[in-house]
Amino acid sequence: MMHFKVIFKTVSVLILILDIFLLLCAGVGAYYEEWAAVRSFLLSIAISGCISFGILFVFRHEKQKTLSTRDGLITVTLSWLVASTVAAFPYIFDGGMLTVTDAFFETMSGFSTTGATILTDIEKMPGSLLLWRSLTHWLGGMGIVVLGVAILPLLGIGGMQLMQAEAPGPSVDKITPRIAETAKYLWYVYVGFTALETFLLVCGGMTFFDALNHSFSTLATGGFSTKNLSVGHYDSAYIDGVITLFMVIAGMNFTLHFRLMSGNFKGIFRNTELKAYLLVFFAASAVIAFSLHGKIYGSVWESIRYASFQAASILSTTGFATTDYEYWTYLGQVTLLVLMFVGGCSGSTAGGIKVVRIATLLKQGFNEMKFLVHPRGVFILKISGYPVRKNIVYAISGFFFLYVCTLLVVTSALAASDIDLLTSFTAALATVGNIGPGFGNVGPAENYAFLPDHVKWILSFAMMAGRLELYTVFVLFTPMFWKK
Amino acid sequence: MMHFKVIFKTVSVLILILDIFLLLCAGVGAYYEEWAAVRSFLLSIAISGCISFGILFVFRHEKQKTLSTRDGLITVTLSWLVASTVAAFPYIFDGGMLTVTDAFFETMSGFSTTGATILTDIEKMPGSLLLWRSLTHWLGGMGIVVLGVAILPLLGIGGMQLMQAEAPGPSVDKITPRIAETAKYLWYVYVGFTALETFLLVCGGMTFFDALNHSFSTLATGGFSTKNLSVGHYDSAYIDGVITLFMVIAGMNFTLHFRLMSGNFKGIFRNTELKAYLLVFFAASAVIAFSLHGKIYGSVWESIRYASFQAASILSTTGFATTDYEYWTYLGQVTLLVLMFVGGCSGSTAGGIKVVRIATLLKQGFNEMKFLVHPRGVFILKISGYPVRKNIVYAISGFFFLYVCTLLVVTSALAASDIDLLTSFTAALATVGNIGPGFGNVGPAENYAFLPDHVKWILSFAMMAGRLELYTVFVLFTPMFWKK
Ligand SMILES: [K+]
Ligand SMILES: [K+]
Structure with a gap:
């Protein structure tokens, strides 16, 4: 039996949390005197708030029950779906700025920290809406790191099962037995890094508004920028360097950051995933820099700057760009393509297959x-x-196969809409892996606006499924799941 | 301890068998009065024969010992390497017709039943050399089906370990306990189908020479043709139909054919792999035909004809072409791309990941x-x-991961030589999967001649590794293998 009433209550609470952030954006809109946007935010809050309070009122006598794994699985997927729907309201109500399809795509891209955009002229958007756009990243990223570990259990939904659901495999490390406390500390880490990056970017000459937006986007490994040229707009080695550093940080397991801050260095140096992640980052940067030097960039320093930025951006699945890498050498491009498969660390905001899975499978291959x-x-x-239990290696192998199958199915769906192979395949890779830019017509200098509506819905689904580790979403489509 | 002397003796016997077929081609060359080729064949036989007899003489007192798994693994890889080297002699000695690199690429492509060619004008080649080219397919295909199961054990090399080596996973079905006898029957099936196809092709108006060559190529799922336009040269629906049928047959497990002929129908209808294979073939043909109808081909019949031919050609990893599918719709193309991953059945001459592995992994995913x-x-x-033992599912998962990794490494190696992404990736897929044609610059209307020499060596290695199920070859590169 599934406890739909309690599930609805949980999701309603989530919407009310979103409403608080919408209200914040309305305030910013008022400050910037963007009245159309303010009206749109308030209307969104009014509608979603009424529905949420209505649900909470109707089911007010429903008590917290021990929820089943299935309840947990539904709640996770439903949360992402409903959040993306509510978050799309401001885009739609603002004088029909975006179509329903485009608005939903943009918010799902936000909450899933993908960063694929349908906006063709970002700088034309009202500041408050851009802030909201970056906030969907930041909240989605926090959701991925914290929600599964801590917040949802607080709301009365079984803890460990959800952690399983959000991250099949050996990813979630029980750092303290008190989950709520852990969540609080992860929060601090997340907010702290965001504040630090904002400060460093402002020091580099960015406006506070841009710095904040880019920090939201970086920590969430999202990739939405407030500029059409992404980070390339600033053309500053200092800004590139700061963002490179924070992209690498955002792709690491946040429990490691927490450990580092509590002075526990021991666990960090023996962490296989972290070591592999850094190795991949430095190796890829070196290969790309070597390949570009003398061909694309004159100086070694410039080669390293652009190579390491883009390697960090793709490996951490952020998707920021400082240049159009489609003009790079093929070796540079294919290195990025390989990084797209790998992704960041588990317990981070990054997407992709995740380094720990790749490491496990490689070790299994040698075995x-x-x-x-x-x-x-x-x-x-x-x-x-x-030692890793066989069942976990099993689950990881299954995940890897499912990942490749999903890529091929999404690729086929796009090709069926007459989109060329390279664009189809890398659009699949960029959405399922929550990266953002791909190659071909979805390269870093392009966007997803040109795609037909039904493809945008398919890719929205791909972003959600990828973000929730595939199994979580796919299991809902099996008849077995709905059997009593 | 490894028994190198016995291994060398085994490989020498293999070379002498090749020499018999070389002699046959010399005879054909004499019949066609291609004296340069005849001289080249005889020289090849003389050199390789002397070396082989020399080795057999020197080690004549070495008795058959119980060989270890390691001996078996080395023998398998060494056989393919040495056979490809010896088989390249006639191309090289014939007045320097091909460079050493090209000749080795062509013979490895032959023995691995890949069918990727560096010949830019096939029809210009002497007939006896073309026959030899098709024979490398046929012998290589027979090697894959029979060698691992039967011939090598006859020569005194451990049977079951080799079967493991050549086909990790649940592929080899112990159809009779007497392996030698089984081999004989599989031989009959292989030769029988070749004869039948030759007969049917001659009935369709092909010359006996062309019919025989195409039958060799079909049963081995090789793909070498005697015509520049491949099977498209004949422009005959009947010939297309016959070859489609035999490509589908060649992609099936040969032990099933044997069972069918001995009247054992029961095991066939419950064979998961066969059912899945036929399902994939019909589904892919239908999707492609549907996608092409009205856009590329006017009539339903024509759409089905070209779609089913190409689906059979790619799924069975034969690689024949009746048209340049790069001008098809993207849906048609992507369907072929997916088929390239799948491949044929285990125990057949086909390459690719193999249907039984995909089926196992899908079932595991549902589990x-x-x-x-x-x-x-x-x-x-x-x-x-x-029921499938967990260890086998494990090995299959490992294989799948290794397969994808191999594809990405080969892709990177090609991209490093400044070859575009689509060409690099599909060349990797087409060689590791032993298919032959890919997309981009290695499409069905192109060939592999334009590639730099070092890339040809990389791809030769990829063909061999793919043919020998990766593990067999890769394990030789681990230090652990060579430890006492
Ligand atoms: K992203
Ligand atoms: K082939």
């Missing part, structure tokens, strides 16, 4: 070879010094 | 979802009605 030579040997797979 | 909803449930994975 298979050992097994071939020594058929009677017993080989233990260790991650961060701990 | 994972069941497990998410019922964490305490026990779910058994069945293929063809039998």
